[in-house]
Amino acid sequence: GxxxxxxxxxxxxxxxxxxxxxxxxxxxxxxRRSGCRSxxxxxxxxxVSNPAKLLLGGADKPMDALNxxxxxxxxxxxxxxxxxxxxxxxxxxxxxxxxxxxxGALIEGGIGAIEVTLRTRFAVEPxxxxxxxxxxxxVGAGSITSDRDVAEVLEAGxxxxxxxxxxxxxxxxxxxxxxxxxxxVSTPSEALGLYLAGFEVQKIFPASLLGGxx
Numbered sequence: 001g002x003x004x005x006x007x008x009x010x011x012x013x014x015x016x017x018x019x020x021x022x023x024x025x026x027x028x029x030x031x032r033r034s035g036c037r038s039x040x041x042x043x044x045x046x047x048v049s050n051p052a053k054l055l056l057g058g059a060d061k062p063m064d065a066l067n068x069x070x071x072x073x074x075x076x077x078x079x080x081x082x083x084x085x086x087x088x089x090x091x092x093x094x095x096x097x098x099x100x101x102x103x104g105a106l107i108e109g110g111i112g113a114i115e116v117t118l119r120t121r122f123a124v125e126p127x128x129x130x131x132x133x134x135x136x137x138x139v140g141a142g143s144i145t146s147d148r149d150v151a152e153v154l155e156a157g158x159x160x161x162x163x164x165x166x167x168x169x170x171x172x173x174x175x176x177x178x179x180x181x182x183x184x185v186s187t188p189s190e191a192l193g194l195y196l197a198g199f200e201v202q203k204i205f206p207a208s209l210l211g212g213x214x
Contacts, residue, residue, distance in 0.1 A: 075178075075179065075180045078138070078159055078160050078179065078180035079180055079201060081112070081113070081138055082113060082138070082160070082180070085111070085112045085113045085138075087111060088111075088113045088114070088115055088140070089106060089111060089113075089114055089115070090115045090117060090142055091114060091115070091116055091117065092116075092117045092119045092120065092123075093116060093120070093123065093126040094120060096122055096125040096126045096129060099116075099125070099126035099127075099129040099130050100129055100130060100133045100135070102114070102126075103130045103133070103135050103137050103139070104135065106137060107135060107136055107137055111137075112136065112137055112138060113137060113138040113139075113140065114130065114137055114138070114139055114140065115139075115140040115141070115142040115160075115162055116130070116139065116140070116141060116142065117141075117142040117143040118141060118142065118143040118144065118145075118149055118153070119143055123143075124141075124152045124153060124156050125156075127139055127141055127153055127156040127157065127158050128156035128157060130157075131156060131157025131158070131159075132157065138159045138160070139157070139158060139159055140158055140159055140160040140161065140162060141153035141156075141158040141160075141161050141162065142161075142162040142164075143162070143163075143164055144161050144162060144163045144170075144174075145163065145164070145165075145170070146170070147170065147173040150170075150173040150174060150177055151173070154177055154178075154179065158179065159179065159180070160179055160180040160181070160182065161174065161177060161179055161180070161181045161182070162181075162182045162183075162184070162203060163181070163182075163183045163184045163203075164184045164205055165184045165185075165186070165205070166183035166184055166185065166190070166194055166199075171194075171197055174199075175197070175198055180201075181199060182201055182202065182203045183199050183202055183203065184202070184203045184204075184205040185202050185203065185204060185205070186204065186205060186206070186209075186210060
């Protein structure tokens with residue numbers, strides 16, 4: 001697995017135990033048994049049990065009332081929801097048939113978001129299945145490295161996009177995605193360049209090599 005950390009003003013970090021308690025640990029074990037590799041992104045404190053409710057302005061509205069549409073209506077709504085969710089598991093799903101069960105296990109453990117990495121040749125399909133299931137979970141796509149990746153995950157229904165690194169050639173499609181993008185950076189120059197391009201929230205990666213958690 002890998003470890004990364006989010007940068008902006010996220011100072012108060014919650015642990016996996018704080019996000020889901022014993023149930024969170026149990027469901028992490030379920031993930032590992034069900035055909036995926038996982039790691040964790042830690043966000044600021046203040047989790048909510050239902051991020052879809054937050055995104056809908058506090059209305060206790062079931063996902064099926066959305067007619068299959070993502071509850072994430074804007075970049076700002078996506079960012080607000082992720083800031084309120086203490087922990088975002090990063091998973092590589094080896095068996096697409098388990099995608100909905102994996103997302104359901106996270107929801108039961110109190111986790112309202114998932115980042116599915118594009119590390120297998122069929123990685124887009126789990127994103128599509130989770131999005132189509134209209135669960136109370138925000139689904140993101142990680143390991144974005146090309147314009148084609150951007151197009152495919154948007155078509156599959158991803159709510160946010162994450163890159164491990166962000167070359168200049170990838171910037172236009174990321175900015176044009178209309179979704180929250182968390183670009184990977186590893187130097188101050190990269191961070192400043194992407195900030196000036198419009199990316200106010202970034203991911204330090206690999207954090208373990210830059211003084212972050214291992």
